[in-house]
Each structure stands twice: as structure tokens, then as C-alpha cells.
Amino acid sequence: MKKKSFLIICTLVLAFAVLAGCTKTSDKKIKLTYVAWDSEIASTNVVREVLESKLGYKVEMLQVDAGPMYLGVSDGTADAMVAAWLPSTHGELYYEPNKDKFEDLGVNLTGTKLGLAVPTYMEINSIEDLAADEIGKSVDHTIVGIEPGAGIMSATHAAKEQYGLASWKILESSSAAMAKTLQAAYDKQEPIIVTAWTPHWMFAKMDLRYLADPKGTFGSEEQIHTIVRKGLKEDHPDAYRFLDQFEWTPADMEQVMIDIVEGMSEQEAAKKWVEANAGKVDAWISGI
Template sequence: MKRLSCFLMTAIIAVSVIPVGAAMAAQPEPIRIYVDEYAEGQVMSHVAKSVIESEYDVPVELKTVAVGPAFLGVANDERSLFLVAWLPRTHGDYMDRVGDKVDNLGELFDGARLGWAVPSYVPEDQLASIADMTKPDVVDKLGGEIQGISAGAGLMQVSKETIEGYDLDDDYRLITASSAAMTAALKRAIDNKEWIVVTAWSPHWMWERFDLRYLDDPKGVLGDREHVDAIASKGLAESEPEVHAMLKRMHYTLDQINTALVNAEQTSYEQAAQTFIDEHPDVIADWTAGESKQAAAN
């Protein structure tokens, strides 16, 4: 009887363990999407996560990092993405370092722009361009500060070069802060009708919320219009060809991005991403070409 009991127990354990092990083996490794603090990157990364998981049954994890580590991560990981490579100017240095180790999947949207911005109530006859910031009265009204964002952002590096290019070193300091802190400082200044210069970019919800204008950049230090590309690890095309192909078809209009960013500011990145997906089934169908791994399995 004891020998029979042992035999039955062994059989039960074998039956219960093998399917679990097989299921675990069948589960693919997650795709890692590196995300920086840019709001459009947050929204687009949440959209990509939802589409990849629902249409291709592949798990996705989001990892928030600074821009430099995002490029290095995609270069070194086998299954990773970064969806906000601002090119050719803003993230050009990062791309030069890793360009031969990543796949550029193409443009997610065009018409992106960097610059320094002021509230529109700041008189244009006194402060119309970055060159005007050398005027003593302007320096005084701005308190010798330029409100920036996080230290690792490409915009901050370009802003440092702009300070040097316009000989503003002696009169101004570039304030490092999060994007949220930058917009909070902007709101406080506007509420009090104070002068402020912020490092800015488009698209961003602040252009919908506040009446702002970019300062002219006669020396062109901040660069011209940019495009935002998706980059992927070299191994993704082989390990997830359908996902890789979908990402190459992924594209937004500026209006779609702007609307999503306003929604994100009012709700959350996750909710704004889901709202975009719910409101644009034709766009998602174009990206996925009307197919999915789940649909194929059925």
C-alpha cells in the first residue's frame, strides 16, 4: 500500500509540474520600453504597451530613465525600445554614439520643435528674441534665471550651448528641475504676471493651457524643426518580427499628439493612451495591418 501511495503521489506531482513548466517556457520575455520625462514619450509608450500586449500577446514593461541611459539601454538590450529620439539636433549626440547598435524604425511624428518660450504678455518690443536677453532691463525682470527641466534632457544640453552662443553666461543661470516643476514655475509666473523664460518644446500641453510664444533664435543655436523617431534593439526584428513591423507603421499627427497630451494632463498617461486607442480604431488597425497573433490563433 505504501508503495502504491508513493507511486500515485509521484504521478500527481509530475502531472502538476510539467504543464506549469511548459507554460512558463512559453511565456516570452517582456519587451522593455525606456521612457524619459517628456510627456509625449510617456503617452506614446503607454499606447505602444497596450497595443503590443493586446494585439501580440507579448508582455511589455516601462522603465523610466534619463535620455542617455535610454539610448544605451536600447543599444545593449536584446528586446527594448525608445520612442522619443528627437533628431537630428536634440538627441543627435546620443544617436551618434549608438547608431550602429540600434534600429531606427522611422518617424513617429514630424514638426517637433525646441526653444525658449515666454508668456505672450511679455512685451515683444522688449523681448522678442534670445539676443534681447542681454539687455540690462530684461536681465533684471527675468531675475537672471532661465527655467529648465531635468539635467539629462537633450533640451538642457542645447540650452547650455545657447547660453554660450548668445554670451548669456555672466547674466543667467539655467535652473534644473523636472518638467512638472518647470510648468509649475511657469503657472506661478503667469498667475502673477511676472516675466519668465522657460525651456520649451512642441508638442506639449502647456501650449494649449497657456498663451505663450517662442523667442526668436537668430543664430539658430536651438536648431530647426525636428522629427521624433522610434529606435529598437537590433535583436527585436528577429525575436518579435510582427511587433517590429507594427512599430515601423506607427505614426501620429501633431493634432493627435496634442489632444492626447491635454488628456494626459487632465487625467493620466495611462488614461490618455487608452482614450487615444478607443477613439482611433482605424489608426490602430493601420498599425497592426488588421492582424494580431491572437486573431491568427483563432
């Protein structure tokens, strides 16, 4: 009887241990939110790949505009994002109104820039040059932009006012549509002016230059920050530690973007980069 009782107790203990393990695994879910910029598609997919392949999480991806991205992390409907462009692009519109509602883990990439860009075959060097009638006519007085909620679009509207470009139009589209329109014009050596930012694959694939911005409308060099919801550290300490240690370079990001634009899926490109950069990934998850 004693032996039988002992076996029953052992079986029950083992069953409870298995159930506890299953519960812990099922709780390992993370929601990442991001904007549909090529740069943020690259970074968010790399973060997802590490969370899933190295830390055992099931990751849900939420693609939204910039405003909802900040609100999602602020109200807890999303766990994290690695796409906060600061201090200028997202600062006044999205970061400042919500900064007490989330946790900023700091910089994950330095060396970003945004502004207006043109192919180098165009004879124009500054936003001030857009006032010249011949330049305006060559592009139908149009700047090709991206999503209307993006910070760079707000800056472009401000530039239109500050540089006296009342007759100019700012075409709203998307990051992908802008890049496609730019590539088509570039292939034909046609004039075009676009909203642009670095890192972006288009600077690796085409000879482009930023227009000088003497009035500083587009700000100076920026950084990309990682932001998480309050309470993530307590709920998922391993994911929190990884996100806190996540950092890479514009060259890293551009490699993922180039693989995607050349036909690889977002997941495949992220997996390729993670497998090829084991040292960096190990540093991100050290101590977990």
C-alpha cells in the same frame, strides 16, 4: 487497446500544444524605455496600450534619462523606445555614438520644435533681447529648464554662450517642475522664460511663443524616431512590425498629454486615445 492508445496519444499531443502555447505567451514581454518628458510619457503609454491590448504583450516601462535610454536599447537591456529627437536634440550626444548598436525604424512624428519660450504678455521676441538689463532683472536672470541630461539643456547652455548671457542662470529641474513653475507664473501674469518643445500641452493651455533664435542654436524643425534593439525583428516580429508602422501627429500626442495633465492617469489617457482612434491603431497593426 488501440482505442486506448489513440486516446493517450491525442491527450499527449493536446498537452504539448497547450504547453507550447503557454511558452509562447510567456515569452511575449517587451521593455520600453523613455525619458520623463510629457510628450514621451504620452507616446510610450500609447505604444504600451497597443502592445498589451491588441498584441497580447506584457510591457515593462523603464523611465530613465536620455543617455541611459540610448544605452539600454544599444546593449539590449531595453527592447525599444519611441523618443529619439533628431537630428539636433539627441543627435550628437546620444544617437551618433550608438547608431551602429541599434536599429532606427524611422520617423513616428514630424513637426517638433524646441527653444526658449515666454508668455505672450511679455514684450520680448528674440533670445538676443535677453541681453537687455531690464528683461534680465524681471526674471532674476534665470531660465527655467528641465533635466540636466536633456538635449535641450545642452542647447540652452550653448545659447547662453553664443548670445553673451554670462550673467544668466539655467535652473535645472524636471519637465513636470518646469511646467508647474510656468503655470504658476502665467496664472499671476508674471514674467518667466522656460526651455520648451512642441508637442507639449502647455502650448494648448497657455498663450506662449518661442523666442526667435537667429544664431540657430536650437536647430530647425525636428522629428521623433522609433529605435529598437538589434534582434527584435527575429524575437518578436509582430511587435517589430507594429513599432515600424507606428506614426501619429502632434495633435494626437497633445490630446493624450492634456488628458493626463487634467487628472487622468497615464494608462487611462492612453487607453482612451487608442479606443477613440481605432482606424489609426488598425493601420499600425495591419499585417500582423
